[in-house]
Amino acid sequence: MTVSVASAPGKFVILGEHAVVYGKPAISLAIDRRFTIKVKRSNEFLINGEPLDLNLIPYIKSICMRHYMIPVSLRLDSTIPSGSGLGSSAALSVALSAAMNSLFNKKWTSETVAREAYEAEYFAQASGSPMDTSASAHGRGIALNIQDAGDHLWTIEKNENRWDISDIDVPEMTFVIGNTGIHAPTGPLVKKVKKYRETNKFASDIVDEIGDISLDGMKAINADDRVELGKLMTANHKLLSILGVSCNELNKLVDVVLPYSYGAKLTGAGGGGCMVALTDKPEIVAKAIESRGGTPYIVKTGVNGVTLE
Numbered sequence: 016m017t018v019s020v021a022s023a024p025g026k027f028v029i030l031g032e033h034a035v036v037y038g039k040p041a042i043s044l045a046i047d048r049r050f051t052i053k054v055k056r057s058n059e060f061l062i063n064g065e066p067l068d069l070n071l072i073p074y075i076k077s078i079c080m081r082h083y084m085i086p087v088s089l090r091l092d093s094t095i096p097s098g099s100g101l102g103s104s105a106a107l108s109v110a111l112s113a114a115m116n117s118l119f120n121k122k123w124t125s126e127t128v129a130r131e132a133y134e135a136e137y138f139a140q141a142s143g144s145p146m147d148t149s150a151s152a153h154g155r156g157i158a159l160n161i162q163d164a165g166d167h168l169w170t171i172e173k174n175e176n177r178w179d180i181s182d183i184d185v186p187e188m189t190f191v192i193g194n195t196g197i198h199a200p201t202g203p204l205v206k207k208v209k210k211y212r213e214t215n216k217f218a219s220d221i222v223d224e225i226g227d228i229s230l231d232g233m234k235a236i237n238a239d240d241r242v243e244l245g246k247l248m249t250a251n252h253k254l255l256s257i258l259g260v261s262c263n264e265l266n267k268l269v270d271v272v273l274p275y276s277y278g279a280k281l282t283g284a285g286g287g288g289c290m291v292a293l294t295d296k297p298e299i300v301a302k303a304i305e306s307r308g309g310t311p312y313i314v315k316t317g318v319n320g321v322t323l324e
């Protein structure tokens with residue numbers, strides 16, 4: 016193959032971010048915003064026509080190293096805002112892995128791509144769970160370490176942690192995302208929680224409680240109980256705030272949507288980025304988010320994972 020094009024979706028976390036880093040249960044859904052990457056052979060590494068310094072983008076470097084550092088020209092196109100909790104770097108790694116494997120005529124599946132992309136994320140951040148990369152590779156929805164979810168997809172282990180990843184039946188529910196516009200890289204927030212959890216029993220109990228909330232959330236999803244799921248989302252947001260990963264702007268957006276939502280919470284690492292609301296009134300929620308300076312996205316779920324274009 017001389018050119019290959021692949022795309023992969025972003026995601027949001029219904030329940031369980033940060034706790035999932037320690038192998039606790041979590042649930043994430045893929046959304047209709049995608050990273051698209053076109054790859055072709057070249058004499059030097061190029062990104063959107065410019066010379067590419069691989070040391071500046073470790074996700075890309077990690078995947079290129081797996082393909083013997085053969086120079087390629089990359090064209091990137093994305094509708095996922097970066098550093099916003101919507102899994103932009105995971106979608107980049109997943110789409111790039113699929114495109115590179117196709118370019119070099121290697122067989123791949125969503126599982127092999129999820130594994131390769133997780134290694135790239137780990138190479139770049141030296142921390143984190145395989146939630147975002149697996150959600151992007153598989154699409155639809157995934158549960159991690161929850162037994163009463165759907166079919167088992169794959170298991171990933173890293174250091175002392177293990178994640179059993181399953182497909183979930185994506186609920187027919189409406190979610191609205193609100194972007195604070197504050198760019199917040201994941202690595203430092205994961206480190207902050209890690210330190211807090213290691214030095215404070217109270218913080219480690221909160222991480223466990225978030226895991227329990229995800230287990231209850233799976234039951235609520237299976238029972239199609241939005242009222243309960245919404246309550247759990249808001250409770251999850253409070254626990255994340257106590258862990259120190261929310262911020263005023265996120266809290267403002269969560270507060271303003273709650274009168275029109277079943278529940279709302281930050282999504283992803285926090286510190287800025289996005290929040291997500293479960294609601295039957297998406298237009299009203301979108302306006303409320305705008306009224307507090309946020310950018311709303313009414314998202315579709317149930318989307319495909321990594322795809323060759």
Ligand code: MEV
Binds near residue numbers: 031201
């Ligand atoms: C994922 O979007 C956010 C964190 O849970 C980190 C991770 O799972 O790798 C904070």
